[in-house]
Amino acid sequence: MEEYRLDGKTVKEHLLHLSEYGNKPFTKGLHPGVEHILGIRIPDLRKLAARIAKREDWKDYLETAGTFYMEERMLQGMVLGYIHPDEKLECYLDRVSRFVRLINSWSVCDTFKFAGGKRFVEKHRQSLWEYLLGWMHAKEEYEIRFGVVMSMTYFIEPEYIDELLREYDRISHEGYYVKMAVAWALSVCMVKFPEKTLHYLQYSHLDDFTYNKSIQKMIESYRITDAQKQVLRQMRRSTR
Secondary structure (H helix, E strand, O other), X not given: XXXXXXXXXXXXXXXXXXXXXXXHHHHHHOOOXXXXXXXXXXXXXXXXXXXXXXXOOHHHHHHHOOOOOHHHHHHHHHHHHHOOOOOOHHHHHHHHHHHHOOOOOHHXXXXXXXXXXXXXXXXXXXXXXXXXXXXXXXXXXXXXXXXXXXXXXXXXXXXXXXXXXXXXXXXXXXXXXXXHHHHHHHHHHHHHOHHHHHHHHHHOOOOHHHHHHHHHHHHHOOOOOHHHHHHHHHOOOOOO
């Protein structure tokens, strides 16, 4: 299949042009160890993704999309978030799964959103929950982070909070970006369900780093009361 073109240019040519208006040194500083970064501004990348998603040939783009630059991977996830998921859920999630296996940084992971918005998520809630469970207990660092971040985005809700806390507690991976994702997710749980989250922390099996990082993020949150923060300060684990 020929390389996908938009306005007569390849996607890579569009990305290289956009990189002229970005900030490569700043972006590289946020992604230690990640290679081939262009430093494109996220709003510019989203505009390009939206243009591709509106075209009838967006599937051709996904079939030929490159992965050399970090932003090429990110763009694929963004396109999957802008298309109208008219095909069967299984087909759409198969496309998402192919993207997840390409993730090579926290930002490629965290900029993804399911297509169709809240209506799509509500329509397929249980199927999406089961789908994300699989990623939360995968083997690779960014695959697990994807499951954690997406579950945080869509499932910190009354009917899922108890099971969600149990699943977070089952995650055991040494990857830094897994630990940080779990800590981030638990801080959001604390905002929405403080009593349940405090009770969970008292009996959790979190490693010391993830546990203390969760406490730190909760204390830093402006959505948590001073009284709750005082309790949290007393719950820190000593690592000496």
